[in-house]
Amino acid sequence: MNDGSTPTPNTTAPRAADAAAAPAAPAKGTLAALRGLLPFLRPYRRQFVLAGIALLVAAGATLAIPYAFKQMIDHGFGAAAGNASPHNVNATFLALFGVATVLGVATAARFYMVSWLGERVTADIRSAVYGHVVGQSPEFFETTRTGEVLSRLTTDTTLIQTVVGTSISLALRNTLLFAGGLAMLFVTSARLTSIILGLLVLTVVPIVLYGRRVRKLSRDSQDRIADASALAGEILNAMPTVQAFTHERIEARRFGASVEGAFATAMRRIRARSVLTMLAIVLVFGAIVFVLWLGAHAVLEGSMTGGDLGQFILYASIVSGAIGALSEVMGEAQRAAGAAERLLELLAVRSSIQDPARARALPARAAGGAALQLAGVDFSYPSRPESAALAQLDLDVRPGETVAIVGPSGAGKTTLFQLLLRFYDPQAGAIRLDGVDIRDLPLHTLRGAIGIVPQDTVIFSADALENIRYGRADATDAEVIAAAKLAAAHEFIERLPEGYRSFLGERGVRLSGGQRQRIAIARALLKNPPLLLLDEATSALDAESERLVQAALEAAMVGRTTLIIAHRLATVQRADRIIVMEDGRIVETGTHASLVALGGIYANLAALQFHNVQVTAAAQA
Template sequence: MTNSSTSSATHSPTNSNASESNRKGSLAAFKGLFPFLRPYRRQFLMAGIALVVAAGATLAIPAAFKQMIDLGFGASAGAKSIRHVDATFLALFGVASLLAVATAARFFTVSWLGERVTADIRSAVYKHVVDQSPEFFETTQTGEVLSRITTDTTLIQAVVGTSISMALRNVLLFVGGLVMLFVTSVKLSSIILALLVAVIVPIVLFGRRVRKLSRDSQDRIADASAMAGEILNAMPTVQAFTHEKIESARFGRSVEGAFSTAMRRIRARALLTMLAIVLVFGTIVFVLWLGAHAVLEGTMTGGDLGQFILYASIVAGSIGALSEVMGEAQRAAGATERLLELLSVQSSIQNPAKPLALPARTGPGAALALNDVTFSYPSRPETAALGHLTLSIAPGETVAVVGPSGAGKTTLFQLFLRFYDPQSGTITLDGVDIKRLDLHTLREAIGIVPQDTVIFSADAMENIRYGRADATDAEVIAAARMAAAHEFIERLPQGYKSFLGERGVRLSGGQRQRIAIARALLKNPPLLLLDEATSALDAESERLVQSALEAAMVGRTTVIIAHRLATVQRADRIIVMEDGKIVETGTHASLVALGGIYANLAALQFHNIHIAHEAA
């Protein structure tokens, strides 16, 4: 249903956002996470305190070593040197203990934050996706959405639960170590700072390339996941057409493409890490060489040089760790962009700001009316699925809609449920424009048995109870009896507690259809929509379900779509559609007498039935 124009329209904002985010840098992408982080300010404060304490303890260690070298082993060391050494090592043990407690507290707090924020993001994304209109799913693959909810959120978890903490820790160590370097030796520190600025510029520039490759890698993984989801959901078709090798090869090519992109990212990250380590440590080694000469010349003490070496190591280690964290952040930034793009998509079907209530129903069923409705699917804007359609259905009336494929029959149902809005005209339920009704109010008033029955991975009881979540077991069983489903459910190994398999693979087509009918009957709505409700049934099951449906139609308005004309002969009125327009209206007898489209359909169908009976 997707054409190029629609796809372009749908994805152009995404591409625009990606380009803008690439210009702003990775930190801009993470701004969208602030609403998810804000509720946990207290935990972030606790983690921050633990982080500062741990960093302070780490920065205290080189100062202790300076005291130990100068006072314990230096030229001025004497009788008190042993006491100085003992006190120094005792202080070191105290600092190490404080460091251990603070590090453990930081690890626990940030890990909790990573898990909590990730769970919140997954829930938010899923809730947002299930609120989207069918138009969204015309242009978005389910596998891609699942990839964003799972793989992308896992990357964000790593950033929130580890990388942010590591980044802040190493920033503190870098700043603190740099300050202590200047305290130790202004000359050497000035030289090392100037050189570090010179080497960081190429590291940052190269990091941008890593970020772009990280996003490309995530996109390729999403493509592979989408392909796998599509094929796994169609395995009977794949196997029936013996396409196992073809699909395996196609998926293999997709996986190899993702692997190639990932390898480009890994090579870039490896080069980035190597570049950072060589340049930074080369700078530090050069400065330490100058410091060694200063000690030999007597302008520095051995303790000062030892302290300077340790602080330089801390600064160098923090820079190396920051480059590693930056690589993870670049990768997670791409994942964050993809999730925020998903969260920014707005459904074309929105609840009204001030929804109206349906009037109190006094008679049987609901009144339904279409007034000059014109509609085109978003993926086919140049083709009208319905054109200037006007139709009124009285409360309690049973109306059958027939016509060739593509006439617009199923489109009617999608508009009744407000999966789409018409480009012009209005649809009213009990006299109220459905655009002015809350979506839940509208859809709670409608029961539907779709042509493609959906069975969930649950037992029979829960599948039928999907029609009304608060229904009792007795009500579920009563609905199953009405839909002629009770007997075959009772024969299942665990009866109503029998697991029906993913997508109902343990049931026949007719059994799945009767489960769907029972679900709609349990809902007990004033408006019932039947889309080929008996199309998958054999003659005996059709007879049972037909009688059940006739009983269910009493007291409610019913609209039936059917290609099998035998199921609509007893309707109060038959609507014949062609090319999105109503071309004939009447009863079965009057339409046959008219000799138009319906008469031709009826003659062809009943002739085929007669031939089948003679052949039997």
């Protein structure tokens, strides 16, 4: 339950403070951002080497083509060819076919390897990001929208897949073609090549400067897409409320406005990239055309042969094409850099709740449940540091004892459960389980010793069997069914169309509130923990179901320590001890009878509830 002490999540992006203990985020800049992907690329060095070999062979085959044409022009059609002209032409075209075959095989091998790398690295990144996110503490989810995380897992990783699986290969290929073509241009005519290089330097400067603007717009575009995804996820998860308040059109307009904002940002990026592409093509090809004009005059003057000019033109085309392709790749790299920054920011976030450096084990426990001790616990939520949710809380629970926790909303009851599960750490004081500070226990050991039945039950998109088995993944079908019987869930599950194999729908939409809660109780009973936390475990049940579940819970409490949060005091009267909380403190302790006799907060709550029950019963009579 939300007793008012749990902060309401906001919808801001991850804060810089969340990553305070994390490695530094990548510096702004394409190379710095993409360098952060190296840990995901290193495991596949062998595949990169194979792709590199195929790339070198393909680039070499491409660079051999202009030389073959030079030989054909000078020795096939030139004045010195003579009677050997047909033979030279045949040999040249045979060689060209051989080069084309090598080029085709090498290109296919390169495409296969880099595509495999793109898919593999993307899968690794998605798994790493998801595994990192599910390990975050609730503090992270207070400030991060689920839809934004999903956008990073899908849209951003797809952009990185494009870079790893296509753009890196194209960049390397065209870099090799540029370098090889440039070398052959010098071999063909050093004078013309020097002129073309000088002109190209003048063209690169504006391209680089404008490329920075493209990168910033790419990051902005991804942010707007994430905003739209987050909004859609939030609304789709709340459709009953949206429809009950007839807000369908309002929410559709909100989403439409968000999508239009993303579209406008994307169009700014597209326009900037279009201008970048135009600049690259016009400036580079203009420089090449000017140099080729000089070469044509050199042939007319006799200082170059026709074959030399043809070879120069083909190598110039290769170089210019490589530059044009690199400008396209740069545009993709700009977008991927923004995506990489967002993913690396997510991976840089470190939870404040970590396994201890020197973990301890729980001592061997005899039957009877866990011992629990809270000593001087102070706690404030990170989003509300000025407001104490718990203050100087002291509590000792004996093994096997059942303790009920009551109090008004905002008293700190649910906060206490969150600290026991170590979703947060207290700012002062200590919590001990079987005499061991829970901060000295591995998180899986601690949480494995605790079972919880929350008020807001979570049902997964699976069948009834798997939903209950969530309590203990290795449980047999028979153990699952036994737990369902204990929780009074067996009968209604058996009546489902396919029994325990019935799909329960997303978030359990095919079940009533009481049925969902009984699934959660069965899940906790299957786990069979020494410490059981019940957070309004019977709040959504009708009278008959509550009677059945109460009997099941009382049986389940035997041999284990149990803490019960309840507003309905009828469910806690048989507890060994009742503690009353107010403003984060324990203000009363005792049994039902002693607290009623005390005439304090509990007595007032009991009098109000039981009076309402009597009035309702009289009205029904």
